[in-house]
Amino acid sequence: MINYSFFAGEKVFYLIASIIILSGFYLLFTKKNLLLAILALEIVFNGINLMFATVSFYYGDLTGQMIVLLSLSVAAASFAIGLILVLNYYRLKRSLNIEGMTELRERIEDGDRDGND
Amino acid sequence: MxxxxxxxxxxxxxxxxxxxxxxxxxxxxxxxxxxxxxxxxxxxxxxxxxxxxxxxxxxxxxxxxxxxxxxxxxxxxxxxxxxQDMRNSTLIKTLIPSLLFVITLILILFTFDVREYEASASVYSVKELAKLIYNQYPLAIFLLAFILTYPMIAIYLLMKGSESDD
Structure with a gap:
């Protein structure tokens, strides 16, 4: 006999949200493409939003839905800016590889290593 | 059912x-x-x-x-x-925290009893949400409208900059 109480309650929503968050993180850490990294962050955003909506529904408070609404809008805005930045980065470097983004890394010269010029 | x-x-x-x-x-x-x-x-x-x-x-x-x-x-x-794939060492390093996350989540879901709440369906309507937005969160909506102008300005400026570079 299948126990249907798990699928009738709130736990299944948490499970779906955690699957979405996990897929986002896994995509972020395993792929080295800059465009896919932005997509992965959007997936994580969506999983967290689902958790907010679930808590809002089961705890009887509409503020969670309000937060989801604001979060979705801000995510859309940040996403557009991120895409423009990726496009400009590609125009500069002709590559979307994350591992190649080392411009801000501290470079220690041989003379500076001892604190001398 | x-x-x-x-x-x-x-x-x-x-x-x-x-x-x-x-x-x-x-x-x-x-x-x-x-x-x-x-x-x-x-x-x-x-x-x-x-x-x-x-x-x-x-x-x-x-x-x-x-x-x-x-x-x-x-x-x-x-x-x-x-x-587009990372190296195998990176894959293994990311697999360990992911598996820990999943195992912890399954343990929490199946061992601890989450209290069930009955949601009142009458509260969850678009009208109630609109009342909440315009009465309790007017500043948030104003800030949101301000934030949503950012990408439009950014797209305009960056595209204009790239055209002048070309």
């Missing part, structure tokens, strides 16, 4: 899409899988009694963001997306 059935189907669909997302080698197909995922997420919002969020999710994510993403994909050459 219909709700547990639909939720179990949705859970299976999300798991299948999760696996499909990693099995796909082409980025365009990964985006299409994500598009299906977002539409399904909108339907899950419907089960949570928030029709407005469902409409917002489908219109904003499936309609606007992912279409813009697909448009951007055509701007890049295909060679950029051929080799």
């Amino acid at each position: 219909a709700r547990p059935l639909f939720m179990s189907i949705f859970l299976l669909l999300f798991l299948a899409l999760f696996l499909l997302l990693f099995r796909q080698k082409k980025v365009v197909y990964q985006f299409l899988v994500y598009l299906v995922m977002m539409v399904l997420l909108g339907i899950v919002y419907l089960f949570l009694g928030s029709e407005f969020l469902m409409a917002f999710q489908i219109i904003v994510y499936a309609g606007a963001i992912l279409v813009m993403f697909l448009f951007f994909l055509y701007l890049y050459p295909e060679e950029e997306f051929k080799i």
Whole structure:
């Protein structure tokens, strides 16, 4: 006999949200493409939003839905800016590889290593 | 009786899409899988009694963001997306925290008893949400409108800058 109480309650929503968050993180850490990294962050955003909506529904408070609404809008805005930045980065470097983004890394010269010029 | 059935189907669909997302080698197909995922997420919002969020999710994510993403994909050459996997050592390092997360989540879900709350369906209407937005969060909506002008200005400035560079 299948126990249907798990699928009738709130736990299944948490499970779906955690699957979405996990897929986002896994995509972020395993792929080295800059465009896919932005997509992965959007997936994580969506999983967290689902958790907010679930808590809002089961705890009887509409503020969670309000937060989801604001979060979705801000995510859309940040996403557009991120895409423009990726496009400009590609125009500069002709590559979307994350591992190649080392411009801000501290470079220690041989003379500076001892604190001398 | 219909709700547990639909939720179990949705859970299976999300798991299948999760696996499909990693099995796909082409980025365009990964985006299409994500598009299906977002539409399904909108339907899950419907089960949570928030029709407005469902409409917002489908219109904003499936309609606007992912279409813009697909448009951007055509701007890049295909060679950029051929080799995209990390090294094996990185894969193992990321697999350990992911597995820890999943095991902890399953332990929490199946050992601790989460208190069940009965949601009052009359509260969850678009009218009530609109009352909440315009009475309790007017400043948040104003800030949101301000934030949403950022991408338009950024797109204009960056595109103008790139045109002058060319």
